Amino acid sequence: MSVSTHFGFLDEYAKKEIRRTALKAVAIPGYQVPYSSREMPMGRGFGTGGLQLTLSLLGKGETLKVIDQGSDDSVNAVNLRSFIEMTCPGVDTTTRTDEADVIQSRHRIPEKDLREDQLLVLQVPYPDPLIIVEASENKRKVLHGEADYSRLLVKLYEDIVKFDEITISHRYPTRINDHYVIDPSPIPRWDVPKLHQSPALVLLGAGREKKIYAVPPYTKAEPLAFEDVPFRVEDFTGKNGKRRSCQRCGCTTSFLDEFSESKYGKKIYQCSDTDWCNEQMTKVSVLSDMENISGNIEAVEVISG
Amino acid sequence: MDKVLEVRNLSKIYGKGCSSCFELTGSEFNTNICPQCGSIIAAHDVSFDLYKGEILGIMGESGSGKSTAVKCLYFDQAPSSGNAIFFDEGKKYDLFELNAAQQRGLANQRFGMVYQNPHLGLNFDISAGGNIAERLLMSEVKNYSDIRSRARKLLMRTEVQTERMDELPKNFSGGMQQRVQIAKALATNPSLLFLDEVTTGLDLSVQAAILDLILEIQQQQKTSMIVVTHDLGVIRLLAGRTLVMKYGRVIESGLTDQILEDPQQAYTQRLVASAL
Numbered sequence: 001m002s003v004s005t006h007f008g009f010l011d012e013y014a015k016k017e018i019r020r021t022a023l024k025a026v027a028i029p030g031y032q033v034p035y036s037s038r039e040m041p042m043g044r045g046f047g048t049g050g051l052q053l054t055l056s057l058l059g060k061g062e063t064l065k066v067i068d069q070g071s072d073d074s075v076n077a078v079n080l081r082s083f084i085e086m087t088c089p090g091v092d093t094t095t096r097t098d099e100a101d102v103i104q105s106r107h108r109i110p111e112k113d114l115r116e117d118q119l120l121v122l123q124v125p126y127p128d129p130l131i132i133v134e135a136s137e138n139k140r141k142v143l144h145g146e147a148d149y150s151r152l153l154v155k156l157y158e159d160i161v162k163f164d165e166i167t168i169s170h171r172y173p174t175r176i177n178d179h180y181v182i183d184p185s186p187i188p189r190w191d192v193p194k195l196h197q198s199p200a201l202v203l204l205g206a207g208r209e210k211k212i213y214a215v216p217p218y219t220k221a222e223p224l225a226f227e228d229v230p231f232r233v234e235d236f237t238g239k240n241g242k243r244r245s246c247q248r249c250g251c252t253t254s255f256l257d258e259f260s261e262s263k264y265g266k267k268i269y270q271c272s273d274t275d276w277c278n279e280q281m282t283k284v285s286v287l288s289d290m291e292n293i294s295g296n297i298e299a300v301e302v303i304s305g
Numbered sequence: 306m307d308k309v310l311e312v313r314n315l316s317k318i319y320g321k322g323c324s325s326c327f328e329l330t331g332s333e334f335n336t337n338i339c340p341q342c343g344s345i346i347a348a349h350d351v352s353f354d355l356y357k358g359e360i361l362g363i364m365g366e367s368g369s370g371k372s373t374a375v376k377c378l379y380f381d382q383a384p385s386s387g388n389a390i391f392f393d394e395g396k397k398y399d400l401f402e403l404n405a406a407q408q409r410g411l412a413n414q415r416f417g418m419v420y421q422n423p424h425l426g427l428n429f430d431i432s433a434g435g436n437i438a439e440r441l442l443m444s445e446v447k448n449y450s451d452i453r454s455r456a457r458k459l460l461m462r463t464e465v466q467t468e469r470m471d472e473l474p475k476n477f478s479g480g481m482q483q484r485v486q487i488a489k490a491l492a493t494n495p496s497l498l499f500l501d502e503v504t505t506g507l508d509l510s511v512q513a514a515i516l517d518l519i520l521e522i523q524q525q526q527k528t529s530m531i532v533v534t535h536d537l538g539v540i541r542l543l544a545g546r547t548l549v550m551k552y553g554r555v556i557e558s559g560l561t562d563q564i565l566e567d568p569q570q571a572y573t574q575r576l577v578a579s580a581l
Contacts, residue, residue, distance in 0.1 A: 146406045150442035157438045158431055160449060161471050226449035 008055040009087040014038050018056040018212070022203055025214035030176030031144075032127050032211040040207070047080060047106055048207030050123035054104045057119065057203075060090035065100035070108040070255070070272035080104065097275050107170070109191040111254050111276040114200035116217060122185040124206040127213065129173040129183040149173070149181050152224060160229055172231075175222045176215055184215075190233045190255040195221035236269070246271040249280035308392055309497055309529040310355040310378070315387035317373050317553075320344025322385065330552060332572065337368070337552040347373040348553045351387070355497075358527040362544025362561060364534060364576075370553035371533045375499045378531070379418050380408040391415070393496055413443045417490030417528075421502035423482035426489065427474050433460065433485045434470040440492040459488040463518060480511035487518065498522075498530045504539060516542055537577065541565060549573050 008015060014036075021035040040048040058064060066081040068074035072095040081093050094100055097112040104121040114120060130140045133151040143149070152173050159166050170186040174195060184192060185204055195202060195215050202215040215221055223231040236244045236256055245252040247268045254276055256269040271277035318326060323342040330337050330346045337346045348370040355361050363371040377384040378400065389400040393415055403411065412418075420426040427436050437456040446452055457467050463484040465477075474482050483503060490498060500519065504512040516539065522528055532543050540547055540561060547564050549557040549572070557570045568574045 142405070146409065148409070148443065150439055153442040153447075154431055154435050154439045157442070157449065157452065158435050161432060161434065226452075227447050228451075229449045 007060075007088060007090075008058065009040075009083075010038060010052065010055050014052075015056040018052055021212045022053065022057070022214065025203065025212050026201065026216045028180075029216050029219050030180030030182045030213060032180075032182075032206075032213045034210055035212055037207045037210040041083075042079070044208035045125060047076060047104075047123040049205030049209075049212070050104050050106070050121045050207075051080060051083070051205075052207060053121045053203050053205040053212065054084065054102060055088070057121070058084070058088055058091050058102055060088075061092075062101040063092040063094050063099055064088075065094050065097060065103045065275075066105075067103065067108060067110070067273075067275075068106045070110075070257075070276075071274045073274070074106075076106055095275055097273075107186045107188075108255075108272060109187055109194045109202075111271070111273040112279075114194075114198060116199045118200040120198075120200050120202045122187070122202065122204045124183065124185040124204045124211075125208070126171070127183055127204070127206040127209050127211040129171070129181050144180055147179050147181075149175070149224065152181065153226075156224060156226070156229075160226075166225070166229070166231070173224045175220075175224060177219050178222075180213075181224065182213055182215070184221075188234060188255060189223075189231070192221070192223050192231070193233065197221075244269045246277060246280070249277045249284060251277065251280045254280075306359075307357040308354055309357050309359075310389065310391055312354075312374075312378070312389045313352045313387060315348060315351040315374060315377060315389065316346075316385050317348040317370070317377055317382065318344050318346055318385045331554050332551050332556055335552070337370070346553045348377070348384075348550075351548075351550075351555055353548060353555070353558065355529050355531065357496075357529055358523065359545055360523055360530045360532055360543050362532050362534065362540040362547040363550060364537065364540050364547060365550035366535060366576075369550040371550050372501055373553075374550075375418075375501055375531055375533050379416060379499050380412050381418075391497070413440065414493050415495050415497060417493070417495035417498040419483070419486050419490050419498070419500045419503050421505050423474065423479070423486050426486040427482065429473065429475050431473070432471045433465065433474055433477070433488075436474065436485060436489050437492050440489055444493050455492070456488075459491055460485070462491070463488040464514070478511075480507050480515065483507065483511075483515055484518070487515075487522075491522065494526070496529060498528050500530060500532045500534075502534055503532075504536065505534070512539075519543060537565065549576070 017035060021033045025033045040051060064084060066077045068077035085093055097110040102119050106123045128140055130143055134140050156166050170188050171183050172189050172192050173181050174184050174192055175181045184195060197218050199217055201217050204213050225231040238244045243252045244256055248270050251271055254271045254273060257272045259268050261268050321342055322344045325341050326339040326344055326346055327349055329340050351374050365371050376382045378389060384401060391398040391400055434456045437459055438452045441452050441455060460467050460470050465481055465484045474485055504515055523530060534540060544561045547561045548555045551572050557573050565577055568577050
């Protein structure tokens with residue numbers, strides 16, 4: 001299939017604008033910088049914001065990983081990856097987190113710690129956390145400018161009154177560098193602490209809402225909470241009091257997805273990050289191989305001894 | 306006595322305004338609409354002082370500019386001219402020279418406002434306790450249990466059943482909504498409280514209870530208050546000094562008793578005669 005011969009689909013002017021917007025976003029951590037989001041050959045709301053950032057930042061010889069809710073093989077990830085492969089000749093794609101220079105993600109941050117030389121692009125449907133309490137964008141801008149987030153905190157207060165805990169499951173409002181509060185895209189609470197002092201630059205792009213914002217490397221990112229009701233991540237403790245583990249790789253430290261087993265409808269849990277899960281599997285098999293080998297050696301030694 | 310507020314030549318014009326606006330309006334002309342340019346002179350040349358622990362009444366018929374004056378002082382509206390100085394804990398604030406963030410901070414920390422319509426002062430989508438929490442959270446109280454206990458105390462103080470603090474204000478009666486509004490206004494221990502027609506529309510026994518509460522607050526906390534009302538009974542009960550406004554002008558001012566017993570202006574005489 002022949003497509004536009006222009007590297008990265010976007011014209012150079014568009015890419016330049018997006019890079020400048022991203023620079024401004026890095027310079028003012030957490031501030032939503034408006035930009036003229038271009039039409040993309042996909043519906044707005046399908047990751048066009050993240051895609052435009054990725055296309056503007058990728059260069060020949062670099063490696064890209066695209067994930068959707070932790071998986072490299074979800075529809076959104078597969079389509080975005082093949083589009084980028086088509087429009088960016090010379091760019092490699094991978095599913096391995098540690099091989100990627102740029103990681104575009106929808107709704108998850110990889111389990112594996114990111115490095116300084118890596119860049120995470122998150123797709124954002126709703127960039128403004130204040131939208132739930134203030135409908136007017138003009139007023140929201142004033143609230144952001146004055147760092148007045150009392151109405152968001154009132155939402156948290158009401159949550160605790162009603163349910164004894166903060167019930168926000170994803171898009172947890174997070175304060176960046178002690179000023180702007182961002183919507184960190186629909187990542188689960190599990191991923192929010194990874195934004196804090198992250199060695200990798202995190203760029204967030206909202207295509208439909210035409211905003212780009214950033215959590216620069218080694219920047220403070222604090223989820224909103226009360227002093228005596230601290231923020232907490234998802235709890236995977238099972239009924240037996242033990243932490244649930246991935247039924248595939250056995251990992252007990254990762255964010256788990258819940259499935260229903262097809263035969264008996266039993267609940268089963270599996271790593272949400274497929275690359276992480278695969279890596280744990282190889283580690284486990286290498287370990288068991290090693291155990292076998294060392295066991296054999298011992299056996300040999302016993303025999304020879 | 307310590308001065309809390311000093312207002313000088315406060316004016317508010319709705320419309321373009323022209324050079325003869327002030328000359329052609331007022332009680333001599335029986336209008337507050339400028340015949341030259343059609344602007345409305347909502348308030349003109351309002352000046353007064355307010356002292357610590359004092360209640361100042363502003364009375365007048367509807368449209369006389371009494372609410373406009375108070376709304377300017379609470380930063381709900383920007384005045385066209387004039388200045389106001391607020392004295393607080395040894396500091397002086399020139400109210401209309403502050404930037405928006407400073408104004409918001411001051412209005413939230415040191416002022417309180419109770420509106421006639423609880424819909425203006427309360428957020429009806431969040432619980433009564435949440436409304437009080439909002440004001441506390443704006444002033445950097447970040448501890449959930451502190452906020453709860455403070456909100457509970459305030460509601461107890463204003464005689465709202467504390468078992469109902471997690472209910473939405475829309476489930477409350479008008480009198481209770483007004484009490485929640487007062488509790489919210491008092492949340493940050495303001496030194497200046499604006500009361501805009503707080504008892505209008507409430508039945509008499511509830512009115513009496515709310516007025517009692519206001520007097521109690523004034524006596525216990527030495528809060529200065531500006532009470533805007535068209536109800537002479539409220540003025541007589543609460544205010545030590547009173548301004549009478551008509552067509553945006555202060556036409557008479559002085560001790561409340563003096564104004565009610567011996568009104569000088571024809572308009573005030575008519576007002577007092579009609580009400581008492």
